[in-house]
Amino acid sequence: MRSLLDDRVLFVLHRLEASLAAYDVASGRERFRVPTGPFPHEMCLSPDRSRLLVAEYGLHGATAEGEGGNTVGVFDVRRAERVATIGLGRYRRPHGIAAHSGGRLFVTCEPQRTLLILRLEDHTVLHAVDVDQDVPHLVAVSPDGRTAFTANIGPGTLSAVDVAMGSVLRHVKVLDRPAGMAFSPDGRVLYVAHRDGAALALVDTTRLELLGRIETGRGPTRVAVTPDGRRAAFPLAYEDAVQIADVEAGTVTHTIPVGRRPAGAAMSADGRVLFVSCEHERRVYAVDLARAEVAGELATGEGPDAMACLDLAEVA
Numbered sequence: 332m333r334s335l336l337d338d339r340v341l342f343v344l345h346r347l348e349a350s351l352a353a354y355d356v357a358s359g360r361e362r363f364r365v366p367t368g369p370f371p372h373e374m375c376l377s378p379d380r381s382r383l384l385v386a387e388y389g390l391h392g393a394t395a396e397g398e399g400g401n402t403v404g405v406f407d408v409r410r411a412e413r414v415a416t417i418g419l420g421r422y423r424r425p426h427g428i429a430a431h432s433g434g435r436l437f438v439t440c441e442p443q444r445t446l447l448i449l450r451l452e453d454h455t456v457l458h459a460v461d462v463d464q465d466v467p468h469l470v471a472v473s474p475d476g477r478t479a480f481t482a483n484i485g486p487g488t489l490s491a492v493d494v495a496m497g498s499v500l501r502h503v504k505v506l507d508r509p510a511g512m513a514f515s516p517d518g519r520v521l522y523v524a525h526r527d528g529a530a531l532a533l534v535d536t537t538r539l540e541l542l543g544r545i546e547t548g549r550g551p552t553r554v555a556v557t558p559d560g561r562r563a564a565f566p567l568a569y570e571d572a573v574q575i576a577d578v579e580a581g582t583v584t585h586t587i588p589v590g591r592r593p594a595g596a597a598m599s600a601d602g603r604v605l606f607v608s609c610e611h612e613r614r615v616y617a618v619d620l621a622r623a624e625v626a627g628e629l630a631t632g633e634g635p636d637a638m639a640c641l642d643l644a645e646v647a
Contacts, residue, residue, distance in 0.1 A: 335619055336627050338643040339599060341606055342383060343615060344371050347634025351406055356617060359629050363411040367404050374637045378432040380645055382407055386425040386438060393441060393466060399424035403438060408646050417454045422447060427469035433476035439467040446481050446492055458497025462490040471512035473536060480521060482509035491539050501539045505532040511553030516560040524551035524565055545581050547574055553596035555605060564605045564620060566593035573607055573618050585623035589616040597638035608635035
């Protein structure tokens with residue numbers, strides 16, 4: 332009998348040991364591990380799901396002193412190796428990163444308060460957008476590729492950026508310390524986690540204004556939305572748990588205990604499994620979203636953080 336976890340491969344970024352590894356989810360077997368630049372913080376899949384792009388931040392965190400890194404590493408998921416390095420020049424501490432099928436790569440650089448928009452094909456910088464907000468931390472791109480949003484830790488805002496023009500459309504006040512973001516499938520609503528709060532903010536992406544909120548446990552850090560748009564799932568850093576919310580009802584329906592200080596989150600493409608990384612445990616938990624229970628665990632390297640799940644056929 333086949334398991335929910337069979338034929339899934341999880342890529343895990345180890346922030347504290349500067350490496351990228353891949354694991355067979357069902358068995359926990361490590362397929363490979365390759366070095367990255369120092370203190371990699373976030374990564375994303377290329378639109379064709381053949382490569383992983385890693386923001387090589389270069390420092391432990393936002394409050395660390397120093398210039399930090401200025402590169403994005405490009406890793407081939409089949410060849411299990413680094414195939415390119417994107418230099419960002421004077422732009423330092425790349426953190427948030429997202430790629431879109433329209434052929435664009437988006438990278439936040441915190442000290443310069445900048446969102447870089449690059450052409451994926453040749454890594455040319457098309458726009459360096461000054462969002463004029465402190466610590467643009469993460470970035471999310473609308474399904475149609477027209478608008479990018481940065482989550483700005485300092486003022487508790489999102490900056491909506493017109494991708495074609497490379498200009499800020501509006502700053503949207505949300506809650507304190509916005510972190511992970513995810514769109515509804517139709518792109519009309521952006522769900523925003525708030526690490527220092529106990530809520531998801533809902534942003535109307537057409538009117539560019541706060542639409543409402545879903546009350547949560549303490550410290551939601553990342554958020555993922557199922558492909559049908561009915562549920563949002565997110566780890567709670569300060570409650571050692573994962574919650575699932577019914578987005579239409581606007582309420583949390585399940586709370587599932589996991590390990591200590593869960594922070595990273597990634598959903599399988601079919602929306603059946605949420606992977607949650609716990610840096611303090613060197614462990615990733617696989618949560619069955621239909622049953623609202625932990626379906627498996629993976630032992631990892633030091634400091635598991637960002638993740639991406641692929642099917643075995645995509646990497647074999």
